[in-house]
Amino acid sequence: MPDNSADYEDEEGLISDFDDVDGHAARIWNLLVLINPGDEETALRQFDDWRETMAEEADDPESERWFEVLAEAIDWTSGFHVAADDVEALVTALDELAGRWNLRIDWGGDLDDEDFADAVDVPTLMGVAYDGLREHGYSLWTWNTGGDGHAGWVALSRDDEAMLALCSLLGVEVRPASDPF
Template identity: 70%
Template sequence: MPDNSADYEDSDELLPTFDEDDHPARVWNLLWLVNPGDEEAALQQFDAWREARAGAEHDSGDEQWLWDLKDAIDWRSGFYVDWKDIDSFVAAIDELAARWNLRIDWGGDLDDEDFAQDLDVPALMTTAHDRLREHGYTVWNWNTGGDGYAGWIALSRDDEAMLALCSLLGVEVRPGSDPF
């Protein structure tokens, strides 16, 4: 009889494992998570990231790698907006969600001044997170240490892998329901 014991293993054992000494491989895995089903986009972004990293001497322990990654994925697989720029945040999230033919119901007409006057990026991020969770996606945001909001979207089934990987990378992330 064939050995099918792998079909019955604990789901925690199916989570990917990451080599702590291979920083580029961890970045590749992150790109794989934020580009579900689109290996070509992940590869293009990885190449752009490596090109940015080759331009100067960097240590994998510095934080510049994350800013280089932000530049490589911005508006394709990630977002970075000023703390008060709700228009750019909405446009970026709408663009990212459109990759999966999804539209965000923002809860009202963003062009209506009465509706939009009390909105801010954290409130909109929470709304986007909630709406995308309904379709199996999670909005993630990372601590920029400044006045901006940055993040990406990944499959909800990869939440534990995202947290484990970001921990190895030294990136403080939270779901979009809990913005920094």
Template identity: 65%
Template structure:
């Protein structure tokens, strides 16, 4: 048989190479968890993150890398909303869940003023977390240190990997059922 392996793209060529203990390797692994089945998007976000990191001087151990990552994934694989902005939270979670053809049942009509007045961002995060768990996903939040909520969605089967990786990266994360 003829060797036609050159006709096919090697998926390993799409992945960047780096040392195992390298911080960018850990960021890449995080992006891999945030984009299950979408290596191309993970690679685009990784490139955007590296570009942002290259544009400025950063000290070792600084936390700016996480804010650069937030910018690279916002509304595509992650979210960042004001602590009081229920409308933006619902919109971004709906957008993120749509990647897997999922819709979140928010427990009421968000256009109903009576219902909208009784909910807040933490309650919506808990609702979204519970609804996504039913479909095999976990909504995660990370500590922004301010009156804002940020996070991402990953496969439920990767919960332990998410906790271990975020610990290595120094990112304090919690499930959306117990947001910061």
């Protein structure tokens, strides 16, 4: 884990030997590495926040709240969670996430234009962002919130298979944002 990650990381910083470390925490670390490409410092800070909160709340790191705590640790830095109809919050959040890599998403219009704003919704704009980020080697992912909102994160497109496999192991239902929940 971050304390001794050199013992477990491969060349991409992912922990691959789950026999020697807590498997659940190692998977959380791997997810944070995927959604913070090139920014291990942020991944480490989020991992520490997650571990600290989980330690305060329960002795079981696989408690029901582990994903909610993780979502709180990454929100507005490496992930987003917006209301189902909050187009402005989505655009702001995704512009912020894309800005981490000096990318700009072409939304196809201006939200200040009433006609444009009335013609788009959150799922449509997630698809626009997905396409725009893919052009630069990134994938926008969405995860099932179990409610009316939309949430997700960005990772390198080359890690798409790893993202699907890791989220499957964690029991988190994700899909590309071109097909949001």
